[in-house]
Amino acid sequence: MKLKEKWWITGLVIAISMACVLSLFASSEPDGLERVAEDQGFAEKAGGQEAIHSLMPDYAIPGIENEALATSLAGLVGVFIITGITLGWGTILKRRR
Amino acid sequence: MHIPDGFLSVAVWASLWVVAMLILVVAVWRTNKKLGDRHVPLLGVLAAFIFAAQMLNVPVAGGTSGHMLGGVLIAVFVGPLAGSIVMGSIFGVQAIFFQDGGITTMGANIINMGLIGTILGYFIYQSVKKVVKGDRGMIIGAGVAAWIAVVLASAACAFELAASGTSPLGIALPAMVGIHVIIGIIEAAITIAVISFVLKTRADLLKLPKI
Numbered sequence: 001m002k003l004k005e006k007w008w009i010t011g012l013v014i015a016i017s018m019a020c021v022l023s024l025f026a027s028s029e030p031d032g033l034e035r036v037a038e039d040q041g042f043a044e045k046a047g048g049q050e051a052i053h054s055l056m057p058d059y060a061i062p063g064i065e066n067e068a069l070a071t072s073l074a075g076l077v078g079v080f081i082i083t084g085i086t087l088g089w090g091t092i093l094k095r096r097r
Numbered sequence: 098m099h100i101p102d103g104f105l106s107v108a109v110w111a112s113l114w115v116v117a118m119l120i121l122v123v124a125v126w127r128t129n130k131k132l133g134d135r136h137v138p139l140l141g142v143l144a145a146f147i148f149a150a151q152m153l154n155v156p157v158a159g160g161t162s163g164h165m166l167g168g169v170l171i172a173v174f175v176g177p178l179a180g181s182i183v184m185g186s187i188f189g190v191q192a193i194f195f196q197d198g199g200i201t202t203m204g205a206n207i208i209n210m211g212l213i214g215t216i217l218g219y220f221i222y223q224s225v226k227k228v229v230k231g232d233r234g235m236i237i238g239a240g241v242a243a244w245i246a247v248v249l250a251s252a253a254c255a256f257e258l259a260a261s262g263t264s265p266l267g268i269a270l271p272a273m274v275g276i277h278v279i280i281g282i283i284e285a286a287i288t289i290a291v292i293s294f295v296l297k298t299r300a301d302l303l304k305l306p307k308i
């Protein structure tokens with residue numbers, strides 16, 4: 001890849017800024033489905049039903065006291081995971097010469 | 098709109114898992130050996146962008162928030178099938194690592210918030226582009242498709258809740274669609290903004306073969 005082709009760096013910087021900085025300003029109001037579930041009284045159906053316990057529930061790394069830091073780091077880890085997985089299958093499915 | 102474990106009946110979530118996996122298997126099959134050198138970094142960056150965008154809940158009317166889904170956006174760049182694999186990857190990572198959406202309901206979430214955008218949304222985008230030519234058609238088509246995809250996603254979610262006996266259709270459908278008619282505007286706005294930005298700066302990235 002040529003040095004001038006740095007569009008993907010710009011893209012990644014934008015994504016990381018969103019996941020680590022803008023995410024701190026995200027609304028914590030319920031989303032559309034959560035709102036309907038609360039209004040219609042079926043929200044509690046999800047209580048204790050989680051099939052697995054995720055490492056970073058609600059986009060926060062557990063054990064970090066500072067909430068902003070916990071969210072920023074979880075966002076960064078998430079961006080790395082999804083980018084890595086996508087580059088992984090992308091490379092596997094690439095046309096071979 | 099991520100459905101948590103517990104909202105859908107076994108029959109409903111299991112069927113949707115099967116449908117989602119069948120579509121993704123076909124998508125992988127058809128994408129294999131078609132991706133070019135420039136597709137791969139673009140897929141990675143767009144996956145990162147959409148993952149991050151889904152963290153950003155924006156307040157909408159009445160103590161409710163919404164975030165972007167991204168299915169139409171990814172499909173406009175790389176096509177419906179490669180785009181579907183990206184969306185499947187995102188919802189998988191969210192459910193497994195972040196408890197965002199259930200494991201049992203992952204198939205439903207992939208279909209509602211991913212495949213409806215990448216496949217139906219892409220079809221709508223293509224249809225608009227046939228009528229409105231050029232960059233303008235691309236922008237208008239993507240915006241219209243993005244909005245419709247969110248509304249269709251909310252309707253699909255309502256049907257799944259009703260089929261599961263969680264909430265009657267007469268209540269769930271108008272409630273879900275009513276809110277997502279507004280949330281869809283966010284989807285359309287971000288989709289249009291990203292495509293317009295890339296058209297101005299690196300239009301070539303929008304001209305890669307669609308898979």
